[in-house]
Amino acid sequence: MNPDTIGPTPLFTAEHRDLIRRGLKTQTRRVAIDVKQPYPNGARYMREPLEKVKSWPPIARYTDARDAVCCRPTIAWRWSGDKLNPMFMPKLAARTFVRWTCRGVERVQDISEADCRAEGGYLRNEYISTWDDLNAKRGYPWSSNPLVWVYKLELLATGDTA
Numbered sequence: 001m002n003p004d005t006i007g008p009t010p011l012f013t014a015e016h017r018d019l020i021r022r023g024l025k026t027q028t029r030r031v032a033i034d035v036k037q038p039y040p041n042g043a044r045y046m047r048e049p050l051e052k053v054k055s056w057p058p059i060a061r062y063t064d065a066r067d068a069v070c071c072r073p074t075i076a077w078r079w080s081g082d083k084l085n086p087m088f089m090p091k092l093a094a095r096t097f098v099r100w101t102c103r104g105v106e107r108v109q110d111i112s113e114a115d116c117r118a119e120g121g122y123l124r125n126e127y128i129s130t131w132d133d134l135n136a137k138r139g140y141p142w143s144s145n146p147l148v149w150v151y152k153l154e155l156l157a158t159g160d161t162a
Contacts, residue, residue: 005097006042011086013134014064017048019120021096021158027118029131031140032105032147039149041101043156045094047086052077060084060093099154109145 010030012020019025030038050060053070058077061070075093108131111119116127128142140146 004043005045005091005094006040007044008047008089008091009044009098009100010039011047016120017046017064017096020046020098020153020155023155025118025120026153026155027103027115028151028153029108029111029119029148030151031135031138032149037102037149039100039102039151042099044098044100045091046096046098047089047094048096049086050084050089050093052079052082062095096158097156099156101152101154103150103152105147105149107145108142108148115150 010028012028016025016028049063051063052058053061059070060075060077063083079088111124111127113124116122116124119127120130122130131142135141135146
């Protein structure tokens with residue numbers, strides 16, 4: 001565990017968590033709902049879904065489609081139910097840590113081709129589609145050109161023994 005971690009990252013999709021762990025997603029944009037930066041700079045841990053492994057005693061494992069590996073060190077299952085939403089994943093279960101640095105505020109449509117690639121290897125039209133998949137139903141479609149906070153992600157540690 002990284003002792004200087006200041007808190008969790010915002011939630012990411014399973015695809016984006018995988019891209020971050022592989023070093024292919026080094027930026028993210030978050031809608032600027034408020035003028036105050038919502039995620040201060042610093043080291044953060046990435047939250048992921050967990051599930052109970054039917055063993056004795058029951059232990060936790062990550063459930064992202066690509067890996068499904070058990071947490072290391074072994075974490076005893078202590079939650080009701082068989083699955084844990086990533087929103088509630090504790091820091092002690094984290095395996096991926098990133099340095100989170102704010103680059104400022106811009107309009108989402110101001111994103112460059114290089115920034116689209118840093119968002120996960122996307123071409124601009126793919127990024128637009130991904131943006132709408134994640135944000136249109138929340139009231140922030142690409143066409144509305146919302147203000148966004150731009151964050152740089154630097155992978156610090158990853159694996160099942162972060």
